[in-house]
Amino acid sequence: MPNPGKVYLVGAGPGSLAYLTVSARQLLAEADVLVYDALVDLSLLQQVSPTCEQIHVGKRGGQPSTPQAEINRCLVEQCLQGKTVVRLKSGDPFIFGRTAAEIQALQAARCAFEIIPGISSALAAPLLAGIPLTDPVLSRGFGVFTVHDLDGLDWSALSRLETLVLLMGGRRLPEICQRLQQHGQRGEMPVAVIRWASQPQQQVWQGTLLSISQQTRGARLSPCIIVIGEVVRLREYLQPAVRAMQPLKYKTILVTRAASQSSRFTDLLTAQGAAVIDLPALEIRPPTSWEPMDNAIAALPSFDWLILTSANAVTFFLDRLLAAGGDLRSLAQLKIAVVGQKTATVLRQRGLTPDFIPPEYVADSLVAHFPAAGGLKGLRLLFPRVESGGRTVLVDEMAAQGATVVEVPAYESVCPAHLTAAGEAALAQNQADAISFASSKTVRHFAQLMQQAFGRDWLGRLDGVAIASIGPQTSQACEQQLGRVDIEAAEYTLEGLTQAIVEWADGSSA
Structure with missing residues (x-):
């Protein structure tokens, strides 16, 4: 059945x-x-x-x-x-x-x-705008109505309510104000119009029955909630002062990290008040073949150092080591070098402590500050890394200094088939304030996905959207693919990128 x-x-x-x-x-x-x-x-x-x-x-x-x-x-x-x-x-x-x-x-x-x-938005919108619908003195109750059919409402009764909440009335606002006054409501009665309540683009207009139509002239009000009553005056005292605590409130940020990696960054941004929409431009998969990795794991005693430059490399390498029957003791004779605090954190979470973290969170710094007392000459280095598309500077420099670098594919990062529906809609409807990139590859894939979704004029979809980069290499890719970069992290971490976006939102970034 x-x-x-x-x-x-x-x-x-x-x-x-x-x-x-x-x-x-x-x-x-x-x-x-x-x-x-x-x-x-x-x-x-x-x-x-x-x-x-x-x-x-x-x-x-x-x-x-x-x-x-x-x-x-x-x-x-x-x-x-x-x-x-x-x-x-x-x-x-x-x-x-x-x-x-x-x-x-x-x-x-x-x-x-x-x-x-x-x-119901009839209850949430006034609250989020700092307007209580009831008050011991000003409002003993309230009424909620839609205004699709103005002639079907008893305006005499509505004008006597202490607090009135109207839905779907943005296009009829002047008529609403006129009818209430015609049925005895005074023109000085406070009015608030709340558009896109709870959303990053929330707007609030505050006036009176006499003034609110002029204040909102030319503005597109739908979708909105209209609140009419003396309680509207309480807004100036009760509206939450959230700006200082959440500097990214009312900002929508698109995050292009792989879906499996975005949660930490999303948490950092939402803690600052941002609305985050995932638009992954990377998809992380196992490598095409595990054979090179398995051969390297079988030969672990022959290596002096393990080089890990990403959290993905840590995860896939250690998972494969365990799948092959090994454990952390298999790495006892190896020293481990990592690039970036995020990579180091993931390594520690798996029970290992890195022997070396370069002072700058880029691969170039690893070469420049490598701690081997006698230099790199004669050392054998195991380097699990992305299968294709990564930078070769680390391998080239270490090999030039006499090291033997054995590269093995640990994972594959590919371009997704298409933009997420939420991300594409945000760009199509001009809802994004900024878009963040944490690697050069996400920039290239994003450009490919945008052209696929919007055609030759796809760059126009980024007008008014700030381009945020985690560091110099990613910024270079932004310049090449997108024509600009508006925000660059001073510290090349997700925390640093979050701070840079906050500074941009505050207007304090250079």
Whole structure:
């Protein structure tokens, strides 16, 4: 009997991953099919597996929308194929979400379904703007309405509410203000318009019924929440002072590191308040053949030094050593040199301590400061490294000084098949503030992927996007492939790159 499918009608909250429920996040990871709205933050798309089919059915005021009947048909069709379907809806599914129509369609087709609540933007947006919807003195309650049909609302009743929250009213703001005043509300009543609540591009306009239309003239307000009431005045006292604590708040950073390597850097950036979207330009795989590595492991006693220049080299070499039946004691007679604190940290996590770390975190420094008392002449060095495309300066210099360097492929780094959906959408919709590169190869692969996605004019997609580099070699690749570099780390580490991006955001970088 075929495995029955199921549809989960999931609330995405106001959009930011930070406000997604635990249940929603787990379901995204398990989904076979994701059917999502236009208002969902692109970073949420990264929570699904690479094999998950993504179907965009977004509705946005004033723009072409997917008919509700088509959305219903899609959900039923995917469910009947035995798939786990997540219907990701902005806010809460039961607050202006048209969920009833989808439930009726699923029931008629005898499809299993479950509803997962989310935080409504009607509640989250005012909070994130520093506006309390209730107050012991100013607001004993509030009302929430959509304003698709102005004539269908009782404006006399609305004008008497102490606090009014209106959704989907950006294009009708002047009419809303006019109708409230016509039904007795005073023109000096405070108003706030909150656009893209919880997102890096969040904007807040604050005025009165008389002034707010002029203040927002020419601005594109959708998607927005409108708050009307005396509580709006409390914003100047209650708005969180997060800028000093999170200098990257409201900045969206694209990270091009391999998906398996990006979590640490993502943590560093999000700790500074950034919204991070993964756009991996590297895919790390085992080498084409393990034979050279296995031969080197079998001959470990013949080597004097083990050279490790990346965390990947540490991981793949030690994993292969263990797979071959060896253990850390097999390295007892070897000295180990590493490039970079990250590489050293990974090595220590595996139970080994490096004998030498050059003062600068680049391969050139390893050669210049190598601690061998009698020089390199006569030494045998084992160098597990990327299979192809790496720089040859280390091997060339050591060989020139009389060392025998045995290079063995430890891993392969290749270009992914395409840009991630979230990363491509961020660039297509001008949502990225900066894009970071931690190696020359990521720059070259990124250029290849961009040309594939956007054609000959792909460089134009980077207008207004800062190019951030981890160090000189990567910066050189940025200049060659992208025509510029805007941010370069003073210390060639992920921590250094994070600090450089923070300084750029603060306007203090050179």
